[in-house]
Amino acid sequence: MKMKGAQILIELLKKEGVTTIFGYPGGSVIDIYDALYQAPEIKHILVRHEQAAAHAADGYARTTGKVGICMATSGPGSTNLVTGLANAYMDSIPIIAITGQVGTRLIGKDAFQEADTTGITMPITKHNFLIKSIHELPLIVREAFLIASTGRPGPILIDIPKDVQTAEVDFNYPEKFEIPGYKPTYRGHINQINMTAQAIKEAKKPLLYVGGGVIASGASDILLEFAEKTDIPVTYTLMAKGAIPEDHRLSLGWLGMHGSYHANKAIMNCDLLIAVGTRFDDRVTGNTATFANRAKIVHIDIDPAEIGKNVKIQIPIVGDARNILNELNKRTETKKHDEWLQTIEKWKKEYTPKPSANNELVAQTIIESVYRATQGDAILVTDVGQHQMWAAKHFLCHQPRKWASSGGLGTMGFGLPAAIGAQVGNPDQTVVLFSGDGSIMMKIQELVTAVNNCLPLKIFVLNNNYLGMVRQWQECFFDCRYSSTHIINPDLANLAQAFGAEGIPVQNQEELDKAIQRALEVKDHPVLVDCRISKETNVYPFVPPGKSLDEMILE
Numbered sequence: 001m002k003m004k005g006a007q008i009l010i011e012l013l014k015k016e017g018v019t020t021i022f023g024y025p026g027g028s029v030i031d032i033y034d035a036l037y038q039a040p041e042i043k044h045i046l047v048r049h050e051q052a053a054a055h056a057a058d059g060y061a062r063t064t065g066k067v068g069i070c071m072a073t074s075g076p077g078s079t080n081l082v083t084g085l086a087n088a089y090m091d092s093i094p095i096i097a098i099t100g101q102v103g104t105r106l107i108g109k110d111a112f113q114e115a116d117t118t119g120i121t122m123p124i125t126k127h128n129f130l131i132k133s134i135h136e137l138p139l140i141v142r143e144a145f146l147i148a149s150t151g152r153p154g155p156i157l158i159d160i161p162k163d164v165q166t167a168e169v170d171f172n173y174p175e176k177f178e179i180p181g182y183k184p185t186y187r188g189h190i191n192q193i194n195m196t197a198q199a200i201k202e203a204k205k206p207l208l209y210v211g212g213g214v215i216a217s218g219a220s221d222i223l224l225e226f227a228e229k230t231d232i233p234v235t236y237t238l239m240a241k242g243a244i245p246e247d248h249r250l251s252l253g254w255l256g257m258h259g260s261y262h263a264n265k266a267i268m269n270c271d272l273l274i275a276v277g278t279r280f281d282d283r284v285t286g287n288t289a290t291f292a293n294r295a296k297i298v299h300i301d302i303d304p305a306e307i308g309k310n311v312k313i314q315i316p317i318v319g320d321a322r323n324i325l326n327e328l329n330k331r332t333e334t335k336k337h338d339e340w341l342q343t344i345e346k347w348k349k350e351y352t353p354k355p356s357a358n359n360e361l362v363a364q365t366i367i368e369s370v371y372r373a374t375q376g377d378a379i380l381v382t383d384v385g386q387h388q389m390w391a392a393k394h395f396l397c398h399q400p401r402k403w404a405s406s407g408g409l410g411t412m413g414f415g416l417p418a419a420i421g422a423q424v425g426n427p428d429q430t431v432v433l434f435s436g437d438g439s440i441m442m443k444i445q446e447l448v449t450a451v452n453n454c455l456p457l458k459i460f461v462l463n464n465n466y467l468g469m470v471r472q473w474q475e476c477f478f479d480c481r482y483s484s485t486h487i488i489n490p491d492l493a494n495l496a497q498a499f500g501a502e503g504i505p506v507q508n509q510e511e512l513d514k515a516i517q518r519a520l521e522v523k524d525h526p527v528l529v530d531c532r533i534s535k536e537t538n539v540y541p542f543v544p545p546g547k548s549l550d551e552m553i554l555e
C-alpha cells in the first residue's frame with residue numbers, strides 16, 4: 001500500500017512502541033503533525049519551547065528506561081533543541097529528536113527556516129541522519145532506535161526534509177537489518193575479570209565507585225548483591241543516585257565537589273577502586289593527579305573511549321555493567337571488611353554539615369520535610385544550583401530511575417520540563433521538583449504545559465533571590481563581589497496562579513508543612529510552593545575546582 005513519508009514515520013514509531021511525543025509544530029513538520037492527528041495511539045504533548053520538548057523526552061527516558069521522543073520544525077525549532085540534546089548526550093540518555101528540514105532541493109540555499117541541523121548537532125548526538133530519500137526512511141528510523149538504546153545510550157537526531165514527508169511509496173517494514181560496524185561489546189574480557197576478582201581477594205580497603213551506566217544497564221540489583229557478598233562500600237555519582245538504596249549500610253552517598261565527606265575520604269584512602277559505568281568527570285575526581293592515588297583502579301565501561309581518558313587505569317574491562325558484575329559475583333568469595341568500614345564510619349561521624357543557625361527556612365529542612373511527607377516514595381527531579389546539591393543530599397532514593405537531574409551539562413531550566421516528562425511517563429507516581437528561583441525562570445512557561453495536561457507536579461522553589469551557586473563561588477573566591485547574581489523575580493506563587501496552577505508562598509515551617517500536605521493531596525494540577533529561604537547559605541563540603549578530594553572546605 002502506498003503511504004506518505006509522514007505516515008510511514010508514524011507507523012514506524014508505533015512499531016517501536018512509542019506512545020508519547022513531546023514537540024512543537026511548524027511548516028517543515030506540518031505533514032508529520034497531520035499524520036499524528038490521525039494516530040490517536042500516540043499522545044502529543046505540546047510544549048511551549050522546543051528546548052522543553054528535548055528535556056521532557058529526557059526526563060521521560062531517565063525515569064521509564066524507554067527511548068524519549070521529541071519533535072521540532074526546521075531552523076529555529078531544531079536549534080532550540082540543541083541544549084536538550086547536549087544535555088542528554090552528556091548524561092548518555094536515549095532520546096530521538098525528529099526535525100523537519102526544508103525540501104531537499106532547497107538545502108544549502110538559505111531557504112526560509114533552514115539551518116544545518118545535522119551539522120549543528122553532530123558533536124552533541126551519538127549519531128544523526130539527514131534523510132535524502134523516502135526509501136531510506138524505514139531503515140533509518142529502525143537504526144535510530146537501536147543506536148539510541150544500545151551500547152552507551154545517547155541522543156539521535158533524524159532530520160526529514162519536507163519532500164521526503166510528502167513523497168509516497170509502498171511501505172515495507174524492514175524486519176531484519178544490521179548496522180555494519182556497530183557492534184557494542186557486552187561481555188568483558190575474562191582475563192581482566194579474573195584479575196579483578198584476584199585484586200578483590202587481596203584488597204584490604206576496596207571501594208566501588210558507580211555511575212549512570214549501572215542504571216542504564218539495569219545492574220542495580222546485581223550491584224547490591226555483589227557489594228553485600230564482598231562487603232565493599234559503594235560511592236556513586238549524581239547520575240547513579242538510587243543505584244543502591246541510599247540508606248544501606250554500604251552506601252557512602254555521592255562523591256566529588258559537593259559529595260559526602262566520608263566518600264571523598266574513602267576515595268583518597270582505598271587500596272582498590274572499582275569504577276563501574278562512570279566517566280571520571282572532573283566534578284567527581286577533582287585533581288586527577290591525586291585522585292585515588294593509593295589504589296589500584298579497575299574501570300568497567302561499555303564505551304572503550306572512556307577507559308584511560310581522564311585517569312590512569314590498571315585493569316580496564318570493556319562491556320556491559322550488568323554482565324560484568326554478574327561474572328565478578330560468580331568469581332568472588334564472601335568477604336568481610338570490618339576494619340575498613342569502621343574507619344569510614346569514623347569519618348562519617350567526624351563531619352556533618354551544620355544547618356543555618358537563624359530562624360529562617362533553610363533549604364535542607366525543606367527537602368527533609370518533603371522527604372518525610374512522601375516517605376521517599378517519589379520521583380525526584382531537580383534543576384541546577386545549590387538546591388540540586390541539597391536535594392541530592394537530603395532526599396534519599398532507594399531505587400533506580402527515581403532521580404532525574406542534569407549531571408554532565410548542568411543545565412538550568414532542565415527541571416520543569418524533565419518533571420513533565422517524568423510525570424507523563426509515570427502517571428501513577430508522585431513527581432517532586434526542587435528548583436531555584438533562577439532555574440525555574442528559565443522554563444517557567446512550561447507550567448502551562450503541565451496545567452493543560454493535568455499533571456500534578458509538586459514544585460518546590462528554593463527562593464533565595466540569588467543565583468545561589470554562583471554567589472557561593474563569588475563569596476569564596478571573589479571576596480563577596482556579587483556581580484549579577486542578585487535576582488529579582490516576579491511573585492512566583494502569583495505567577496503560578498496566572499498559569500492556571502496553584503501557587504503557595506511559604507515563610508516558615510508551619511506554612512511549609514501545610515503547603516506540603518496540600519501539594520501532596522492535589523491530583524489534577526501542578527502546585528508551586530515558593531519557599532523563601534535563608535539568602536546566603538552555602539553548600540558544604542566543597543572541594544574547590546582543581547583541588548584534591550581531601551582538600552574539602554568544611555564550613
Ligand SMILES: Cc1ncc(C[n+]2csc(CCOP(=O)(O)OP(=O)(O)O)c2C)c(N)n1
Nearest residue numbers: 385386387410412436437438439467468469
Ligand atoms: C543554562 C545555564 N546558565 C548558567 C548556568 C550557571 N549556573 C550554575 S548554578 C547557577 C545558579 C542557579 O541559581 P538558582 O536556580 O537560583 O539555584 P540556587 O543555586 O540558588 O539553588 C548558575 C547561574 C547554568 N548552569 N546553566
